[in-house]
Amino acid sequence: MSSDVFFELRDVHAYYGESYIVQGVSMKVNKGEVLALLGRNGAGKTSTLRTIARADNPGMTRGEIWLEGQPVHAMKSWQASQAGIQLVPEDRRIIPGMTVEENLILSQVAPNKGWSLEQIYSHFPRLAERRQQEGVTLSGGEQQMLAVARALAREVKLLLLDEPYEGLAPVIVEEIEHIVQDIKKSGITTIIVEQNAVAALKMADRAVILDTGELAFEGSAAELLADAELRNRYLAI
Numbered sequence: 001m002s003s004d005v006f007f008e009l010r011d012v013h014a015y016y017g018e019s020y021i022v023q024g025v026s027m028k029v030n031k032g033e034v035l036a037l038l039g040r041n042g043a044g045k046t047s048t049l050r051t052i053a054r055a056d057n058p059g060m061t062r063g064e065i066w067l068e069g070q071p072v073h074a075m076k077s078w079q080a081s082q083a084g085i086q087l088v089p090e091d092r093r094i095i096p097g098m099t100v101e102e103n104l105i106l107s108q109v110a111p112n113k114g115w116s117l118e119q120i121y122s123h124f125p126r127l128a129e130r131r132q133q134e135g136v137t138l139s140g141g142e143q144q145m146l147a148v149a150r151a152l153a154r155e156v157k158l159l160l161l162d163e164p165y166e167g168l169a170p171v172i173v174e175e176i177e178h179i180v181q182d183i184k185k186s187g188i189t190t191i192i193v194e195q196n197a198v199a200a201l202k203m204a205d206r207a208v209i210l211d212t213g214e215l216a217f218e219g220s221a222a223e224l225l226a227d228a229e230l231r232n233r234y235l236a237i
């Protein structure tokens with residue numbers, strides 16, 4: 001691969017058992033950009049993120065994934081995480097019985113460390129205020145912030161956000177948008193999956209659209225926002 005490509009999927013295929021889900025996806029992500037990964041329900045967005053993070057399911061059967069010249073396709077999920085790929089899943093997975101701070105500290109146990117607690121609390125004042133509160137008792141928006149903060153507590157080169165705005169009030173969405181902007185300023189590259197395509201495109205430099213496990217569009221966010229036909233066909237906005 002050419003050395004200036006930061007992250008790349010090459011003809012990636014993945015299955016849940018017999019179900020063929022990711023059907024030959026290729027895409028490139030530039031360093032420091034926000035890429036919106038869009039598409040209708042069931043298009044394969046979550047499956048693509050899980051494949052990138054090297055989750056056991058769906059199982060990748062073909063293709064290559066490269067991060068700064070490292071073969072992510074040859075890695076297990078813990079190795080991908082150690083290489084700097086951090087997935088913030090839709091269900092957030094806050095650990096019960098642990099405080100906000102314990103959730104963050106646990107994330108720093110494995111190498112490599114990312115933001116310090118002080119750095120995290122300066123970017124997430126709500127979490128600072130609630131550091132001794134049990135994580136699962138936070139509001140939905142605060143749990144989303146904790147899930148993102150936990151990813152940042154490890155070294156992040158590529159942040160994968162799966163529907164970070166889902167179920168959240170507009171004012172909380174705005175707070176998380178500011179955090180995504182902060183993350184971008186710090187040089188981290190992000191792939192954001194969102195049903196709220198307009199909100200995602202507002203943040204994004206570029207966008208891709210998946211349709212039944214295949215790429216239907218790749219281009220700039222501005223280009224997609226300007227193309228009513230594409231938006232109607234694949235995004236219903």
Ligand SMILES: Nc1ncnc2c1ncn2[C@@H]1O[C@H](COP(=O)(O)OP(=O)(O)OP(=O)(O)O)[C@@H](O)[C@H]1O
Pocket residue numbers: 016019021039040041042043044045046047048057195
């Ligand atoms: N664990 C699983 N086992 C079998 N099939 C699955 C599994 N998870 C997802 N699928 C199927 O894979 C396809 C893609 O699902 P995926 O969750 O990747 O879509 P998505 O684009 O994230 O959708 P949504 O917008 O609803 O989150 C769907 O047809 C779904 O039913």
Ligand SMILES: [Mg+2]
Pocket residue numbers: 045046047
């Ligand atoms: Mg999904």
